[in-house]
Amino acid sequence: MSQATRADRRAMRTLIERRRAEASALLATDAGRAAVAVHGTPLLLLDPDRVRRQYRRLCDALPFVRFHYAVKALAHDAVIGALDDAGSGFDVATADELSLLQRRGIDASRIIHTHPVKKPSEISEAIAAGVRTFVIDNEAELGKFADAPPDVRLLVRLAYRSPHAKSDLSSKFGVGPFEAANLVARARLTGSRIAGFSFHVGSQLDDPGRFAHAVGDTLALMDDLERRFGVSFDTLDIGGGFPVAYDAPTSSLEDVAERLRPILEPHAARLDIIAEPGRVLVAEAMTLVTSVVGVAERDDGRWYYIDDGVYGSYSNVVAEDVHPLVFAERELLGGTPDEASHRWATLGGPTCDSSDVVARELLLPELAVGDLLVSPTMGAYTAVTATRFNGRALTPIAVMGRGLTTGEVTAIGASDPRAASIV
C-alpha cells in the first residue's frame, strides 16, 4: 500500500471517529435526549454555538475579510441570531431572506444582495429596506438599477469554471473578462456605480488552488479595467465555496485561507474584501436523528426504511451529491462498534418513490423498527431544500444549548411549519 493511500485511510478513519464522537456526545446530553423524547423523529438538532465557533475560525483565518453569511444555506432564526451577535454580515438572495433579517432588526448596512438576477420589485424593496450592495452579471440587470439612488453599489459577478465543485455555479451565473469590461463601460454611460467584482468558485470545492487562482485572476482583471477605464474599484467579493468534510476529509478552512492570504493581504488596505460563506458556517451545526420504520430483505440485500429521506432533510444527497455519515444510536452508545456483526444495508427514505434512497452499501449493525439513526453535518442545504412530497411534514428543528425551556417556539421563519420547541 502506498504512503499516500495509508495516509488517506488514516485521515478517513480519524474523520469518522471524530464525527462518531460528536454524534455520540450530542445524543448523550440531557438536551439531546430530551429533544428526541419530546419531539420524536425525524428531528434536526441545531447547535448555534457551533455556528459561532465556525464564524470565529473564519475571522481568525482571514482577519482582513468581512464575512456575510449566505442565508440560503440555513435560513434559521437561531443561526441568524448567533451570527448577528458575533458581528457577521449577511448575504441574501431573496426578499424572504431579507425579511428574516429585518425581523431581527439587523441593520441593512450589514446586508448584501448577491442574486445576479432579481425581480425589479425585489430590488426596490431591498433598496427601500436600506440595502446598498447588489450583484449583476448582464445588461438587463444593470438596466434595473438605472433609477437607483446614487449610493447603490454594484458588483459584477465573474464566472470561473469549477468542474470539481459539487455545485459549479459558473454554468448559470457570471461573465468572463470581455463581458465584464462591457458592463463597466455600459455602467459609466448609464451612471451606475460598479464598486467591484464578485465570484463564487462553486459550492463544496475542495481545491484551494482553484480558489486562489480565481482571486488572482479577479485582482488582475480589476487592475486592468481600472487602467483602461480610469475608474477605481473598492470591493472584492470572494463568494462562498469553503468545503465541509461529509464522508471524506477535505481541505480545512484554514488550508484554504493559507492559500488566499498572501494573494489577498497586500490589497486589504485598498479594497473592502468580503466573502459569502454558507455551508462552512452551518453544515456541522445540525444533526439529523431518524428512526427505522421498516426492515425488509430484497434481492439486493437488507433494506432499512427511515422516517426522513431525499425529499426531506436528505435533499442534499440528490441535489448536491454529498453523503453525510449515518450512525446507529446503538453503536454510538455502545462504545467501540463491533464491526464484525455489522451488515451491508440500503437506507430508504419514507416516500413511495423509488429514487428516495439515502445511502446504499452502508455498514450498519442489526437494526429493528424504532431504532434511532444519526447523521452529522446536516446543517447546509438540507432543511431549506426539503419538500413536503407525499404530504410529509417538514422535519422540525430543535435548537440546542438554551436549557430546557418549553413553550417557546423557533422556526426557519416565524410562521414556518418546522417550528419546534426549544430544548
Ligand SMILES: Cc1ncc(COP(=O)(O)O)c(C=O)c1O
Ligand atoms: C451567490 C452565492 N453566495 C454564497 C453562496 C454560499 O456558498 P457556500 O455554501 O458554498 O459557501 C452561494 C451558494 O450557492 C451563492 O450562490
